[in-house]
Amino acid sequence: MQTGRRSLLGLAAAGLASGGIASAREAAAGAGLAARGLVVPRADRKKAAPPPNITVETHRGKVRGSVDDGIKVFKGIRYAATTEGLNRFRPPKPANTWPDVRDALAYGPMCPQVGVERAGYTASWTYDKDAGEDCLVLNVWTPALHDQRRRPVMVWLHGGGFSAGSGSRNVFEGTRLCQRGNVVVVTLNHRLNVFGFLYLGHLGGAEYAESGNAGMLDLVAALHWVHDNISAFGGDPGNVTIFGQSGGAAKVSILMAMPQARGLFHKAIVESGSQLDGLTPDEATKYALTFLAAVDVKPTELVRLAKLPTDALVAGLNKIMSAPGPKPNYSPVVDGIVLPKAPWQPDGPAVSAGVPMIIGSTRTETTALLGANHPEYFTLDEASLTRSLTGWIPDKDIPRVIAGFRRSMPAASPSELFFAITTDRRVRQQAWTQAERKAAQGGAPVWLYELDWATPVDGGKWGSPHSLDLAFVFDNVAKSEAMVGPGPEPQRLADQMSGAWIAFAQNGNPNTGGVSAWPPFAPDHRATMVFNTESRVVNDFRGDERALLASLPPYRVSR
DSSP states (O other): OHHHHHHHHHHHHHHHHHTHHHHHHHHHHHHHHHHTTOOOOGGGOOOOOOOOOOEEEOSSOEEEOEEETTEEEEEEEEOSOOOOGGGTTSOOOOOOOOSSOEEOBSOOOBOOOOOOOOOGGGTTSOOOOOBOSOOOEEEEEESOSSSOOOEEEEEEEOOSTTTSOOSOOGGGOOHHHHHHHOOEEEEEOOOOHHHHHOOOHHHHGGGGTTGGGHHHHHHHHHHHHHHHHGGGGTEEEEEEEEEEETHHHHHHHHHTTOGGGTTSOSEEEEESOOOOOOBOHHHHHHHHHHHHHHTTOOGGGGGGGGTSOHHHHHHHHHHHHHSSSOOOOOOOBOOSSSOSSOTTSSSOOGGGTTSOEEEEEETTTHHHHTTTTOGGGGGOOHHHHHHHTBTTBOGGGHHHHHHHHHHHOTTOOHHHHHHHHHHIIIIIHHHHHHHHHHHHTTSSOEEEEEEOOOOOGGGGTTOSOTTTHHHHHTTOGGGOHHHHOSSSHHHHHHHHHHHHHHHHHHHSOOOOTTSOOOOOOOTTTOEEEEESTTOEEEETTTHHHHHHHTTSOOOOOOO
16 A cells, blocks of 8 residues: 555656646545545546647657747757768768657757857856857747748847857847747857868868858758748748848858858848958968968868867867967858859849848947957047057048047047947948948848947946847847846837847838838938837938048958
């Protein structure tokens, strides 16, 4: 009898996990009857509710997910094979099939990368701890499974330039977007830095012809996975929006120029990272030689690269990135194959002329991009302002540009002028140019925006920094207090921006009840949505700044 009592009490405990408190009470009552020698009639026993069906059959095998606040979540799904060993520096290969149900409950590894110091305003956001070359994994959030519905799909490309980051930070979690807009959200990891953009085509011949864009081909492989599998997750493969911020926005810009990606996405959003050009093969080869020297591999023995441990490659990358002086740039290459031409030079890519876009920036991008690692920029005087603009503006033009910005911002401090000028040069001029070239195609429309709300954290010193939009676009204000601060205002921004992004993903137009009428950008009025607690549309916003800088040669961004 004692054995039977333990068994029934075990069922009672199990009821806490599988059937809730009520089921546990029923099981415990049954255990009490058994202890008194009574038999519990089978008809009186209530079965615990079955767990939700969170198993999905992909083209490579079944995966089992979890539930977050009613949203089905699948993490760490492999979308291509490992890139270790002989697969290094080559286009991704299809993943192997698996016979059993594979758990998709935890994020997969990020690409190996050199660590960077995190600013305090990002303290609320989690960062991956695990890295490895077997990093071609993605994550899916969906409102429902097995209901035969086809929802808009939003595929996020993470920032960090082409060198760092991952798609697994908590600010990128898609639960709230799914709840708000009945969409399916996908985030992913791919190859970065030398693992994804080491161009060996000139050194190793046809075998390595696409090596300088392997990381971009990973993204194409992920989009193929979405096309082939997302309907099983409740998504519509015919309605896919790619969106990204910073380096992720640059990846969106590049994908729009890649023939291999044509037809795999249908809308695009570029947040604070318009990428207009790419490396030339000669530039990329110079950077490759720098890396080969750091890992002691001769250009004639490239096969040795496949045999080096991952740690040796990371050590070589760290060696050259920590050395004084200019840094090598491992990013997409205009190789004539993956990228037939510079993506947005001298005009927009014809391959994506029919894809509508949203393009924008934040008001003071460089308080984070520059000020986070150089606190001296927050305390400039007139003399140091002039010195600090060297490299951003031709020396002969610095007095003219400072005077012009001072007319527009008469109360601004030297530091505020520095951040305004460098934000225009580093981010906004590229966004303006990209919008102009997209509109000039006469195909699908483009919408332009600027996020002007200032975060109150650290006494307001950051203004509207780079990455401020992440909390709002994903409606993840609660996961971002170190960046956006407390109070109701951040949620008002999130309601507007996430609502506009969802509307765009649904039907290709960002206009919603949450913002005033937002017309597409056109050269005659240059309409810009200025996001703030009270958002508004302004024609030719910052037109005086644009005209002041128009005669300067473009600033080339290194990512």
